[in-house]
Amino acid sequence: MMCNDARLLLHAYLDDELDAAQSVAITRHMQGCTACAASYADYVQLHKAMAQPSLYQRAPDALRKQWETPKQAASPVIAKPRRGLVGLAMAAGFAGALLLVAPMWLYVLHPRGADTNLVADEAVSSHIRSMQQQHLMDVVSTDQHTVKPWFEGKLDFSPRVKDLASEGFPLIGGRLDALDGHSVAALVYKRRLHVINLYQWPSASAPSAQDITQWHGYTVIRWASSNMQYVAVSDVNEDDLRQFVLAFENDAANPPMR
Secondary structure, eight states, rough: OOOOHHHEEEEEEETTTTHHHHHHHHHHHHHOHHHHHHHHHHHHHHHHHHOOOOGGOOOOOOHHHHHSOOOTTOOOOOOOOOOOHHHHHHHHHHHHHHHHHHHHHHHHHHHTSHHHHHHHHHHHHHHHHHHHHSSOOOOOOOOHHHHHHBTTTTTTSSOOOOOGGTTOOEEEEEEEEEETTTTEEEEEETTTTEEEEEEEEEOSSSSSOEEEEEEETEEEEEEEETTTTEEOOOOOOOOHHHHHHHHHHHHHHHHOOO
């Protein structure tokens, strides 16, 4: 995470309005950035100062009386609704009821208590945030030998970085991110006009079988290999993302000779 991004989120971080992934990213960034940590400390002091009871001022009684409803206010005249308007109101009420019930069905179809869906939700949120201006990449390069060394000293593991341009998935860069409570390497690939984010971090307990989730219009594929966990997310069709995962795994299993 870059300083410009962190400073935009410091107020939300102070008010506990960020999701778990963003909070971890901000925390880790401030551990290594004294400027952002100092800005956050200033915000904390300002927040405490603004919360002092001495700053509260009671409105004058004359002003408060203007807000009060007169005791002898005339009873409002209620017009009898026309028949057509009654039908329209009933239809609107039914539509409102559907809007209340729909989220319940979505919850049943996609139970958020499942670990897989929680990771998928975080991955999609991170993917969408990365599409914002200047959020996509910390290092911009199509050369895997430039992207991979960039992560050195920033993570406690060495990520796999593969150039899959020959398979139709060119590497365009990478960045630091947070997912499932971990600091992760995010590699960025392209598929024509679409972006693919590939997250990876060490995990000895992750299942090796692929888990594919359709989440808010995005496809998320999660799998593990050689004590590493991977999550690929994109708005490309599922077949293309499967092909990307297959290309990455085949290339990872057969690294180029040096």
